[in-house]
Amino acid sequence: MNEASVPLSREFYARPALEVARDLLGRHVVRRIGEKALVGRIIEAEAYGGALDSASHASRGLTPRTAPMFGPPGHAYVYLIYGLHDMLNVVTGPEGEPSAVLLRAMTPVRGEAQMIAHRGGRRGRVLSDGPGKLAQAMNVSVSELNRHDLCLGERLWLAPGEPVPDARVTAGPRIGIDYAEPQDRDAPWRFIIAR
């Protein structure tokens, strides 16, 4: 494991989701499957949680599904949406205060051919430009990686990568949360790397 792929520390995650989401842009997602390593650069992320975020799963309280969000930071929260797609989140903030960041998109850095295979041969922009696509390209599933500790450097973790300056960052409302209260629906908690 070289310097660029050392796992981000627990302290990195133990901050407000909003701060972590912004800071995750340009960082690397590392997935190790046996001897093979897949690396992607995060280009889009969304914060969920905070005091009273009606868009967050955790706003309904602690349930078996949302339990990881209430747990210690630096763990994965993976869930299935629409019966089809796995969503990869990282748990943030102090234990007991539910929050997480959804990884929404990445670009391939290493192991692109393997990612394409995971995606059924789809390549180019559609390889990993959505949360379900990102998880599928990385072969991340609820059954294998929900609650996984991202600070171990085993199977799945995030690494320093190349942080992005503010001038390259754009914030806007989150996607697919029309059901949320207006102030949460409109909050600029989605971060992307402008191009």
Next chain:
DNA sequence: TCATTGATGCGCT
């Protein structure tokens, strides 16, 4: 390039 729609399974009421 944009809008529409079916797919599909589980958590929660």
Next chain:
DNA sequence: GCGCATCAATGAT
């Protein structure tokens, strides 16, 4: 039973 932090195929502009 309802609805969901989505995707891909389809058809129109």
